[in-house]
Amino acid sequence: MTTFDFNKIREDFPVLHQTVNGKPLVYLDNAASSQVPQAVIDRGTKYLREEHSNIHRGVHYLSQTATTAYEAAREKVKRFINAPDVDCCIFVRGCTEGINLVASSYGKGFIKEGDEILISQMEHHSNIVPWQVVAEERGAKIRVIPMNERGELVVDEYENLLNERTKMVAVAHVSNSLGTVNPIKEMIATAHKFGVPVCVDAAQSVPHMPVDVQDLDADFYVFSGHKMFAPTGSGIVYGKREWLDKMPPYQTGGSQIRTVSFEKTMYAPLPAKFEAGTPAIAAGIGLGAAIDYLNSIDFAAAAAYEHELLEYATGRLGDIQGVTIVGTAAEKASVLSFTVADVHPHDIGTILDQEGVAVRAGHHCAQPVMQFFDVPATARASFAFYNTKDEVDKLADAVQRVIEVFA
Numbered sequence: 556m557t558t559f560d561f562n563k564i565r566e567d568f569p570v571l572h573q574t575v576n577g578k579p580l581v582y583l584d585n586a587a588s589s590q591v592p593q594a595v596i597d598r599g600t601k602y603l604r605e606e607h608s609n610i611h612r613g614v615h616y617l618s619q620t621a622t623t624a625y626e627a628a629r630e631k632v633k634r635f636i637n638a639p640d641v642d643c644c645i646f647v648r649g650c651t652e653g654i655n656l657v658a659s660s661y662g663k664g665f666i667k668e669g670d671e672i673l674i675s676q677m678e679h680h681s682n683i684v685p686w687q688v689v690a691e692e693r694g695a696k697i698r699v700i701p702m703n704e705r706g707e708l709v710v711d712e713y714e715n716l717l718n719e720r721t722k723m724v725a726v727a728h729v730s731n732s733l734g735t736v737n738p739i740k741e742m743i744a745t746a747h748k749f750g751v752p753v754c755v756d757a758a759q760s761v762p763h764m765p766v767d768v769q770d771l772d773a774d775f776y777v778f779s780g781h782k783m784f785a786p787t788g789s790g791i792v793y794g795k796r797e798w799l800d801k802m803p804p805y806q807t808g809g810s811q812i813r814t815v816s817f818e819k820t821m822y823a824p825l826p827a828k829f830e831a832g833t834p835a836i837a838a839g840i841g842l843g844a845a846i847d848y849l850n851s852i853d854f855a856a857a858a859a860y861e862h863e864l865l866e867y868a869t870g871r872l873g874d875i876q877g878v879t880i881v882g883t884a885a886e887k888a889s890v891l892s893f894t895v896a897d898v899h900p901h902d903i904g905t906i907l908d909q910e911g912v913a914v915r916a917g918h919h920c921a922q923p924v925m926q927f928f929d930v931p932a933t934a935r936a937s938f939a940f941y942n943t944k945d946e947v948d949k950l951a952d953a954v955q956r957v958i959e960v961f962a
């Protein structure tokens with residue numbers, strides 16, 4: 556395995572050092588929410604103990620301190636994803652809110668009757684439903700990029716679906732239910748040939764690979780903080796200025812205006828235009844601290860290590876008779892979905908929990924994926940760089956136990 560000092564890394568995550576049902580916790584539910592390092596916990600505590608105050612509007616010391624910390628976090632986000640402009644990094648409460656923002660606001664500004672929105676067959680419900688709502692409101696049509704039996708998008712079909720009616724491509728960088736890494740850079744280049752913008756659901760990519768939104772040429776890149784070692788309640792919409800400037804606000808009210816009279820309201824410039832009301836200040840500062848943490852480790856080595864873990868786990872589970880791996884794309888990240896004979900995934904999850912192993916069981920908010928593979932649900936192990944080979948062995952032993960119980 557790559558020489559990556561996971562033992563040292565594990566010391567940074569207090570939650571990992573506990574027993575569950577009398578067994579050491581093996582946390583393999585990182586795609587749902589990753590754990591938070593002590594440095595991020597400390598930063599949140601410092602804000603709450605010493606800096607708590609509302610931001611942007613206050614002239615007093617605490618408000619200015621909190622504002623500085625919040626805006627510093629935005630700057631860290633900008634550098635982390637290599638956004639060209641800090642004002643194009645909009646704080647939201649998570650990926651779901653972010654996609655709703657893009658869908659609703661872009662939809663109002665740019666989608667009309669007869670237009671088409673392209674999404675893929677492997678999307679999370681958060682990247683399906685907001686577009687369906689917009690399509691219904693605007694009289695537009697949703698079209699779906701198909702995938703093959705390995706869980707890879709059929710790129711040729713994608714090209715055939717693009718046409719002059721297409722007004723948006725909304726696609727995941729990494730699938731949360733299959734782990735497939737989509738060829739997003741190429742897909743964006745293809746969409747741009749038709750003058751179509753692309754909204755990337757990046758919930759499952761930012762925690763697992765270095766990202767450069769300018770290199771990808773993404774029009775929108777949306778993600779949650781709580782899947783990248785920050786607390787819940789933070790997330791980012793990165794958007795190109797050429798779109799964001801033209802899009803109407805998503806929510807309206809305090810903090811996002813320039814002037815208000817009963818006759819007319821003028822909106823504030825970016826990013827404030829899209830940040831109505833008091834934001835999740837502690838969570839935003841926490842996201843900045845999580846980025847500091849990722850910058851303090853060798854993130855590229857961490858990603859390589861995590862990939863080796865995924866391959867090891869794929870081999871271990873694949874060797875167990877009765878286990879079927881769902882999603883076998885050539886390019887994968889973090890996620891290992893599987894079924895065990897005809898055992899319901901909820902039973903798998905419950906037995907694994909008795910062994911201290913936390914996985915997710917269900918449809919993973921991706922019912923069209925379950926329909927495609929003709930399964931009601933899967934069990935899903937998802938890895939982070941603090942997981943170990945030893946934990947993968949415990950997962951495999953626990954899956955073996957499932958088979959014994961149901962034999």
Ligand SMILES: Cc1ncc(COP(=O)(O)O)c(C=O)c1O
Nearest residue numbers: 649650651679681731756758779
């Ligand atoms: C691919 C993908 N998109 C969107 C989301 C929604 O993220 P959140 O619940 O943090 O808003 C998730 C969460 O699991 C996801 O995996």
